[in-house]
Amino acid sequence: MLIFTKSLFTLKKENPNKENLPDNFSPAVLKKIQQARKNQPNTEELITNILSGDIGALSRAITLIESNNPNHFTEANAIIKACLPHANNSVRIGITGVPGVGKSTFIEAFGKHLTKLGKKIAVLTIDPSSSLSHGSILGDKTRMEELAKDPNAYVRPSASGDTVGGVARKTRETITLCEACGFDTVIIETVGVGQNEIAVHSMVDFFLLLNVTGTGDELQGIKKGIMEMADAIVINKADGDNIQKAVLAKAEMNNALHLFPAKKSGWIPVTLTCSSKTLEGINEVWETISNYIERTQNNTFFESKRAEQNEFWLMETIENQLKQDFFNNSEVQILLEKTKKAVQNNEYSPFAAAQLLVEKYFNTKT
């Protein structure tokens, strides 16, 4: 044993650049492995390629960030850390709306308008359905086909996940990568039905709610909380026979918006109409956003909101990780169900029970 250890040590010393392999290892196999490793870019190469605008490297890095394999965590963190000084320089737009309002066609029309203006657009889509079907209902390839072909656009279905926290982290870090890769406008699309909107609202500069004409019934499909977050409501499909109804819906939405308290940004939410078919009003949407960005950059709200968002995610992640560690603790899991029952049946004060559980949890740590 001692001899073997010694011989390995000697081998290492004598051939510091060579792998410690048994003698009967074929040199052909070794060469093959080395070649495969060479083809796979290392972390530094990946970073350099992202910073030079290489879409392939960007996609590869996003995959690493989305990976739940712990072996990828260190590399993903290193890439993010290296990209951060080159990020933070895009306009981040959140776009939401219930199914059927035409989000994909709107983003395609809007995105193409922006690339014509010389902008580089990244579109990240968060689709809750994809976590069930492992793919969007319509299939990722058939959505925004035109925009995806545009050399100045990058369309990527964002990670789905079991937790809002997980989706948030992956999406937020993907924004950083896209910015470092040279995209000056990042659009995050969500389906306006769940928790994801709140998370996305906390990572974008401008939050846009897409809607269609309709009666009060349809208006109720949008959660009040989502409407309250909107910096603009855009009534889509304002074309043909629909134009008049769209103008009415715009007025109705405008009234509804006035019921919400004033925004810290000083911005008064805007209602617009547009058609993704005739492209009428698409430019006005961009002008509204530009106007917002200019104003909030002038009154320093833009920068302070981003700093606040970063702190929000720091604190949010700390809380989530503390809770996760607690609720994943095997002793806690055994005790928690019993404790819940005892507390529900008034056998134990919930406060005293909580204190006891937390004490037992900390005892498992020492």
Add this chain to the structure above:
Amino acid sequence: MLIFTKSLFTLKKENPNKENLPDNFSPAVLKKIQQARKNQPNTEELITNILSGDIGALSRAITLIESNNPNHFTEANAIIKACLPHANNSVRIGITGVPGVGKSTFIEAFGKHLTKLGKKIAVLTIDPSSSLSHGSILGDKTRMEELAKDPNAYVRPSASGDTVGGVARKTRETITLCEACGFDTVIIETVGVGQNEIAVHSMVDFFLLLNVTGTGDELQGIKKGIMEMADAIVINKADGDNIQKAVLAKAEMNNALHLFPAKKSGWIPVTLTCSSKTLEGINEVWETISNYIERTQNNTFFESKRAEQNEFWLMETIENQLKQDFFNNSEVQILLEKTKKAVQNNEYSPFAAAQLLVEKYFNTKT
């Protein structure tokens, strides 16, 4: 030194029931101390007295629960645990309203009405001003003087505290003690301006918002969230020239209530008018609450809401204790400020930074 230790040990062994005192300790002083200890009821006596309806014992136990002295925690927990099987049998009513709506005079009129009906009323008041002035603005003694004199009523200004969590625990456990002491109706009064209302809403069966006549301006003084929690809105001071305005305000409030989503209880919030001076409408308030209790007890909402509330406080307290331990950790405190700055300045991903902080925190535990 060794001899002294040995002699003390010998003393203990020889006189197991006597205190270990120096020889020159006066027997008269010893007797005095023992007498004072005897007069102070021990935990078992305190519990027995609470369960037999002794107000003095109740007050003493509440003081123990409110104490921030760690030496009192074990005793307080033991009392609560012993009282729990005898608690849970009152109607718990939360009453809130902005300053000036006449909460104290209303509760006095309402409470006296209830004691006349043969009920035993406990009134706990949570006044945020008392944590600043160490006493209510009006002084605790001058408020609800009449009700406090009633042998079937118990008025107690509840604990103030630095944290909502702390106030919640003390108030919630005081309810348990009052119930064990035989009070069948517990009223918790808060000033409708802050976070305490949400906490109180999570420990009562019925939540009543007290208001006065007024224009839209005054209506805006009430936070929408508080109005949304209300099971009834009572327009107070509906007397003299004010009656007509009160009727109008009632209609206005009723309209506002309809904008909120339906309640899980199936209960449709009620608007009432009353006068704490003429006592007009006071009985209707009680009838409304009785009606609510009867209905929700019949549809099992009453019991399931209480079980839910208990679970809510269990989970809430766990989260608070986990966060408290983290943020009070001296290593975390040193690192957190630096980390916040780094994250705000985009030097570090908030997610990676949070992970690192939590890891370092757990390392301090082992």
